[in-house]
Amino acid sequence: MTAEAPAGPAEEPAEPGGGVAAGRFWSERRGPAALVAVVLMGASGLLLYDVVSVRAGRPAASWRRTLADDLAARPLDDAWVVVAAAAAVLAGVWLIVLAVTPGLRGLLPMRRDSELMRPGIERGAAAAVLRHRALEVSGVRSVRVNVGRRRVRALAEAHFRELDVVHADLDAVLTHGIRELGLARQPALSVHVRRPPRR
Incomplete structure (x- = not known):
């Protein structure tokens, strides 16, 4: 997780909830x-x-x-x-x-409570947090999480329990995990569950 001073081409409007809108980070080039x-x-x-x-x-x-x-x-x-x-x-x-173009595509802006600091989190760190959460779901053997600017994709392998049940639990856990990341823009969630390939 990183925190930087405000940077951007223009002033950012206030969020409806009272915070400060967080735009994308601009690379200094x-x-x-x-x-x-x-x-x-x-x-x-x-x-x-x-x-x-x-x-x-x-x-x-x-x-x-x-x-x-x-x-x-x-x-x-x-x-x-x-x-x-x-x-x-x-x-x-x-x-x-x-x-x-802003650049710094690997850094996701988080919600701001102050104009003095701009919090952000790297995609890899966000993916690691969500992957750890997903592995705690009963029945999940392995999971791969890809965090993008607009969508989070999770591909899991379940070695027991019904796939629909594991899918529902994963969807709930990851939705809660994404909310707790505090991202400025809530990404959509795509979850896929399958059985591990037979050897």
Whole structure:
């Protein structure tokens, strides 16, 4: 379980119960931001240095003259021009997607009682808690729990008792367990019970 200071693109409205609405956690995207900043800073610094050198009376750098001549001579349908344009478009789309999506899909927001803290729980931890609860149900031999943002899926194997009875007990126990997790958005529950395969 984690707790962080509020983060997000906008103020969050109050919940009907008096608490503060808990939106998804937004990733800080430090890696992509640092990469873009370093590339742009390096390219801008190199170009600025060459422009200042030309203004000071020195000849332009050979790489800039070669690049200008090459760009002036190549047609727009040249393979290298198309590849470079496609790479620039893909990089731009990637950056836009990173800017408008929250990220941190593995961290589920929990209900907030204060604006100062944002509690959250990792999906793996939530799945472990629910799996432990499910194994306490009589007749359950093994169970696999997958916790998503909108749905919790449980697949159990029952080696005795009727499958319908085990299913009903599992449904009740997991529903109560999900409620006790205190998630901001209550996920739907899907329970499947089967007999273990014969060997």
